[in-house]
Amino acid sequence: MKRPEPVQVVKERRDSALAALVERVPYIGFLGVHFDRRGDELTAVLPFSDTLVGNPALPAIHGGVTASFLEITSIIELGWMLMWEEIEGGGLSAADISAETMPRLPKTIDFTVDYLRSGLPRDAYARARVNRSGRRYASVHVEAWQDNRSRMFAQATGHFLMPPPRDG
């Protein structure tokens, strides 16, 4: 029987794959979003900063920041799903991960954001769920919250065009 891989090898492969996926997108860095990983589950984190404000009188997070945060979370979730197949299917090791070997990112077809309450001046979190993913199209639902997981401040649904495989 094959021995299971050492835990640090598994973690390093997954963490470097996720970092490679996220760090390639300049706008994610511009917004300051990062991702927490537990196994294959991702949670996007948006640390609050004064530049993210849309209404200084309240203050509240800009609706466009919320939309951006939700769209980033959805695209990375889809990209991560593709990446996971590559790295866990045995195709890619941590050393093989590069811009050339990584899956291309899905493209947004449409995105509908539902603003439930104003975004407070504090950190926000989001998780996306892929409801359907075919060869061409994917449908994703994403929820964002701040203090309480059960009190969402925004949610969104989007459709995405899946990338063709790198090798043709």
Place this chain on the structure above:
Amino acid sequence: MDRKQRAELVRHFTNAIPYSRALDMRLDELGDGDAVISMPYDSRFVGDPDTGVIHGGAVSALMDTTGGAAVMSHPDAPVVTATLDLRIDYMRAAVPGQRIVCRAECYHVTRSVAFIRAVAHDDDSENPIATANGAFTADSGKITKRSAGAPA
């Protein structure tokens, strides 16, 4: 509040929004219920590293801001608003290097909701990169003469 005062207020408010400033947005036109706001190409806003195309989220932020400005500039709406819902359809990728221009129109206002539609394009203004539809709050806390008796 007369037309000129409202326009001045909306201009002042829009230009002071921190995130709109972060994206270097510029208010180009403001009418009675419509607005044009544009955003430069910037490598920091790129969403697809393979093509250099701007992230959809940055386009959303532009369309949300323009929609909000259109609502605030509408004579029947209060000058304070918040987005209730925004749907964006992406027609094509914006050409890297080109400015993105968004035109939004607030086409209906009830005593509590304002409805907008918006179109965004790059240098090819005949060929939109995205369209949007949205609902914004229009709660002035008082019933205006025009909206009294109107539904919603």
